[in-house]
Amino acid sequence: MSTKKSTTTTEMLTQKIKLPNSLQIPQIHLGLYEVPPSQTSSVVRTALGVGYRAFDTAQWYSNEAEAGRAISSFLSSPSLNRDGLARSDIFYTTKLRHNYESYDAARESIARSVEASGLGYVDLFLLHSPLGGRKAREASWRALCDAVSEGKVRMAGVSNFGVAHLREFSERGLEREKWPAVNQIECHPFNTQTEIRKVCEEMGIAVQAYAPLARGMRFNARGSKLGGLAKKYGCSEAQILVRWGLQKGFVVLPKSTNEGRMKENADVGWFEISEEDVEVLDGLNEGLVTDWDPTDAP
Ligand code: A2P
Numbered sequence: 354m355s356t357k358k359s360t361t362t363t364e365m366l367t368q369k370i371k372l373p374n375s376l377q378i379p380q381i382h383l384g385l386y387e388v389p390p391s392q393t394s395s396v397v398r399t400a401l402g403v404g405y406r407a408f409d410t411a412q413w414y415s416n417e418a419e420a421g422r423a424i425s426s427f428l429s430s431p432s433l434n435r436d437g438l439a440r441s442d443i444f445y446t447t448k449l450r451h452n453y454e455s456y457d458a459a460r461e462s463i464a465r466s467v468e469a470s471g472l473g474y475v476d477l478f479l480l481h482s483p484l485g486g487r488k489a490r491e492a493s494w495r496a497l498c499d500a501v502s503e504g505k506v507r508m509a510g511v512s513n514f515g516v517a518h519l520r521e522f523s524e525r526g527l528e529r530e531k532w533p534a535v536n537q538i539e540c541h542p543f544n545t546q547t548e549i550r551k552v553c554e555e556m557g558i559a560v561q562a563y564a565p566l567a568r569g570m571r572f573n574a575r576g577s578k579l580g581g582l583a584k585k586y587g588c589s590e591a592q593i594l595v596r597w598g599l600q601k602g603f604v605v606l607p608k609s610t611n612e613g614r615m616k617e618n619a620d621v622g623w624f625e626i627s628e629e630d631v632e633v634l635d636g637l638n639e640g641l642v643t644d645w646d647p648t649d650a651p
Contacts, residue, residue, distance in 0.1 A: 384409050
């Protein structure tokens, strides 16, 4: 059965894993997808209070500036920032909405996001999708790599890239350190993304799992294996899904706007899913796409 582990919620939220590029990344991030700009500030402030240190936004979400401002005001408030956190204790990710064939347009867009964050630099900047074609992916990636060289961005990565898009990095003859640090993809037991993960592993690209809760779409299904496992381990279905992602070695991005659920999603350090039960979860794969899937885009 489960082996009890004693990692606290706070420790879970500060726990980092080492990426193939040797940089470190917190293993649990708060996803800010679909958080309305008007609520972002309070959601980020609440999450910082709970202990979250990593936030995942995007140009597309229209809440980059709000997320950045909430982080800055938390850090500069002695009454909120009781642990004396510094900017370097926070991990801020954003994403380029469009891939541009024009290198200059991509550079400008990246610079605007860095500026909007108000944080001085972005920890991780991703190409949000492979859409736009090979030429646009190439020019936008070059722009991102140059932003890293200039220090405005600490690491560059991709999101929603399929096998063929990932292979382009080796086909282009780019040196290894210019390959993406991460590929952020939808990943949970109902969509295990085996092929893409295999290529990520071969190429030394870390997997970030978005929609790790499958957007709640498979919760509370009568007689489900997920429900059975939650009962067995004495935790919630959400906690089983977060734990599955962590045990696979992914960076997971559960999204919640609710303080209790934010805590619940990170309170997963006290149990471990057995290998046998991880296999049961792997067996739930049905290729569920909760939103979009551009991994086959030309
Ligand atoms: P809410 O923001 O009201 O908590 P995903 O991370 O897969 O994208 O899933 C996000 C969805 O799951 C949101 O609708 C979120 O709603 C909900 N959610 C987040 N945490 C939990 C939880 N612990 N239990 C049930 N639903 C959750």
